[in-house]
Amino acid sequence: MKLEYEELLKDVGKMSPKPNMLDYGDIYQNFDWKEIEGQLKSLDDGKANMAYECIDKHLETELKDKLAFIWEGLDGAIEKYTFARFSEETNKFANLLKKHGIKKGDRVFVFLERVPELYVVFFGVLKIGAIIGPLFSAFGPEAVKDRLEDSGAKLLITSPNLKRKVKSILHELPDLHHLVIVNKRGGPVEYEDKDICYEKEMAEASTSFEIEPTNREDYSVMHYTSGTTGKPKGVVHAHQAIIGQYATAKYALDLKEDDIYWCTADPGWVTGTSYGMFGPWSNGVTQILYEGGFNASKWYQIIQDYKVTAWYTAPTAIRMLMKAGDELPGQYDLSRLRHICSVGEPLNPEAVVWGEKAMGLAFHDNWWQTETGAIMIANYAIQNIRPGSMGRPFPGIQADILDDQYNPVPAGEEGQLALKPGWPSMFRTYWNREDYYNSRFKNDWYITGDKAYKDEDGYFWFVGRADDVINTAGHLVGPFEVESVLIQHPAVAEAGVIGKPDPIVMEVVKAFVSLKEGYVQSEQLRREIRVFVKKKLAGWACPREIDFLDSLPKTRSGKIMRRLLKSRDLGLPDGDISTLED
Ligand code: ATP
Ligand code: MG
DSSP, X not given: OOOOOGGGOOOOTTOOSSOSOOOHHHHHHHOOHHHHHHHSGGGXXXXXXXXXXXXXXXGGSGGGGXXXXXXXXXXXXXEEEEHHHHHHHHHHHHHHHHHTTOOTTOEEEEEOOSSHHHHHHHHHHHHHTOEEEEOOTTXXXXXXXXXXXXXXXXXXXXXXXXXXXXXXXXXXXXXXXXXXXXXXXXXXXXXXTXXXXXXXXXXHSOSOOOOOOOXXXXXXXXXXXXXXXXXXXXXXXXXXXXXXXXXXXXXXSOOXXXXXXXXXXXXXXXXXXXXXXXXXXXXXXXXXXXXXXXXXXXXXXXXXXXXXXXXXXXXXXXXXXHHTOSSGGGGSOOTTOOEXXXXXXXXXXXXXXXXXXXXXXXXXXXXXXXXXXXXXXXXXXXXXXXXXXXXXXXXXXXXXXXXXXXXBOXXXXXXXXXXXXXXXXXXXXXXXXXXXXXXXXXXXXXXXXXEEEEOTTSOEXXXXXXXXXXXETTEEEOHHHHHHHHTTSTXXXXXXXXXXXXXXXXXXXXXXXEEOTTOOOOHHHHHHHHHHHHHHSOGGGSOXXXXXXXXXXXXXXXXXXXXXXXXHHHTOOOOOOTTBOO
């Protein structure tokens, strides 16, 4: 399908006077990671510590008393941390860990609501050289158990409420030596043998700590993937990932020191750490942290009240904002926003255009994975956006499209999206699954598991997850192109498309849609949607069946779970649903 983006090509509404990247072609040609490393002091002698790069290095500059973050709680409470305070608190927590025998390489997990202490413990763990693993606070007992068991976690940081939720599995984890209980809101707590009272021990801990001089290759963060396509995998990163996160926050998200930046992603998902912590803080940027989840009015309010200038969110959230109506953004002062970005799922062209219409800014889509650690392909502030495209490879990144023998194909041909290994934030292993890790590398390429094509100008276009691509009557159909057309219909809020097995044509295209407010499902509407899609897509790509759902099953990071649409449609078992949102 040819997306008709030309007519939509426009300059971004309010581009900052001077984007950090001024000439993509020039930088891409002459890029050298060494130059970026030069900007990160602690890498000089092969050492790197992410906590140093994000917090303590600023203490030697005028950023010391700048706000690292402003946090707003669900109850309206507000807390502000300067880099200096952030450093002291994280030092205290590192001392607490040391006292309880946590050492370099140990796995420590955090299962907390999105409160400031989550960020404090996160960096305290990095300061001591242990490996930090974040968990969504919405996880149930089994999801928590799977991850702690798989990683052999030694210590878990949690809250009284969340401990209660997972109490049943805690005694099944022989490696788990301690629980640190953060009692933020001060209710009564019963401490048990393994429990450490955060408030008490933090009050006693020293504010000075010598950061563990970790090597670049020492493990730092462990993230379980979103579970969109199957059982989540424990992706392990090394301290030098900070090089990629620092560079991409600067040149892809275009962050500058005077920005007020808001990343809506939960730290349980890689976007919430790579770009809700590492990227912005290594650049000395002030972040807004909001404890709550999605709420259209509240979100616009946050952008207005905190004068947010740079915003990073996800397609599902954007589609929900679209669903909440075009009038809503006009009721808020969003005039400080200058750069807005999206990641996590394909961003439908419709959503890019909506941003321009509703907020005067186009969403800049970018592509990456838990495994890549940082943005790999992006639309940059300096250039026009091609709605529907993920953009072009980040400088220092070689991306290409390969055939089934893992050889590059010409522009315009679909194939497997692959990356040349060796970029700084590349994952180092899947925990306990070394064979699977090795199997992801073929012919000197890292195979991403996504299908895409690139156009003559080097822009990459997402087709679908390799598993999701539909084979119908000899044609390959990417679910994304069909979904993008479906959501152009005025009644459709969200769409998920699958291939349904068929004895004659192998698979037929089947769509699941949820409707915008004010629309009611009916046979008539179903027909209308089909006619609408038929005008825009080849016959074989048109959904043979359309089902209406109130909402589509999604992961906690907001990704449509097509595998669940499929298994449920076919009456098959659900598989791992630990990351399914409620
Ligand atoms: P799992 O690996 O457990 O199935 P997941 O792949 O969804 O889960 P993540 O690492 O969070 O876990 O997501 C990375 C994937 O998200 C990419 O491989 C891609 O399929 C999708 N993705 C991310 N950004 C984009 C984008 N801008 N456009 C299209 N797809 C995207
Ligand atoms: Mg994946």
